[in-house]
Amino acid sequence: MSSSDPEPGSPPQPRAPRAPRPPGTFRIGSIAGSDVLVSSSWFLVAALIAFVMEPRVEEMQPGLGGWKYVVGVVFAIVLYLAVLLHEAAHAVAARRYGFEVHSITLHFLGGVTAIEGEARTPRQEFWIAVVGPITSLAVGGAAVALWFVTPDGVLLLTVEGLAGANLLIGVLNLVPGLPLDGGRVLKAAVWRVTGRVETGVIAAGWGGRVTAVAVLSWPLFQERVTGLDTTLLDMVLAFVIAMFLWTGASQAIAAARIRTRLGEVVARDLARRTLAVPDDLPLAEAIRRAREANAGSIVTVSAAGSPLGVVDESALRAMPEDRRPWVAVSAVTRSLEEGLRLPVTITGADLLHAIRRTPASEYLLVEPDGSVYGVLATADVERVVRAG
Secondary structure, eight states: OOTTSOOTTSOOOOOOOOOOOOTTEEEEEEETTEEEEEETHHHHHHHHHHHHHHHHHHHHSTTOTTHHHHHHHHHHHHHHHHHHHHHHHHHHHHHHTTOOEEEEEEETTEEEEEESSOOSSHHHHHHHHHHHHHHHHHHHHHHHHHHTTOOSSHHHHHHHHHHHHHHHHHHHTTSSSTTSHHHHHHHHHHHHHHSOHHHHHHHHHHHHHHHHHHHHHHHHHHHHHHSOOOOHHHHHHHHHHHHHHHHHHHHHHHHHHHHHHHTTOBHHHHOBOEEEEETTSBHHHHHHHHHHTTOSEEEEEOTTSOEEEEEOHHHHHHSOTTTGGGSBGGGGEEEOOTTSEEETTOBHHHHHHHHHHSOOSEEEEEOTTSOEEEEEEHHHHHHHHHHO
């Protein structure tokens, strides 16, 4: 691990501006400084769990009438508290390594922790991934111990659910395939052995695809293995989970391949020649000068020569030609906010992270001494990656 990587106990990085809440979610609180969100799809899950649990509740506590469905909803809440504990463990581990954690979202198929950035070493990847299953198995083990001293009835049913849910979440998440935690553990292992994170992602992605096929095939063998009849609900759930796994794994593989090609990209090699103009210069004149100088980009500068902004190509194209002589070039310029100045030496994964962190169509490339080298267009980066 390099000395620049944050270690557990290091101060967290400054908080980024809070991202807008995803549509269809609502906030119920926070854990470790991160919002806890619940997707509206959870209510469908709660109703489904209440319906499926109804016979078991009636068996354990006869005579509840309609309250047995309320017990089922409470049971669903207990199950998702188990998921929340699992995701909170990821959030705490990520924060200890200095990563920003935006939110924890509980949804139809479980939960997801939104972490800013990616692990910089196999060790970080391993620990951030594995603490979730470890937490679930620990809570499940504690619930199993509690089961022996819990009286019969609804409370015993709840403890059984807590034990079963946590043990199941812990074990299934250790399956070595993305997007499961076990896939990230496999990714870390392959990364450590090969020294290439992309190789780890592709190996774990294929593990996820194999797992998806296994899940989709499970209803065909369920009766033989468990003695339970396969229902339509079993087949629907298997299909939904398999699609979730296959999609997540495939996206990871595609992203790894792009990262492999992006690793060959050097910002300096893609820099466009730049023309510096005053920000109050008429736009038409700025365009004329750029064409005359054979420049591929325009940067506005102050009277002292300091760069102020970069002309946005999309805004420039949207400006009607008959208005260009009458508006200043600053009208189509994006100010050089934080993240739009990049070192000319930036390459590969660092370049990808910079583009993701501050999306823009153009970035100003600067030399180590602060002087302007040129402008990097996102379109040029995308073109090189697609060509690869």
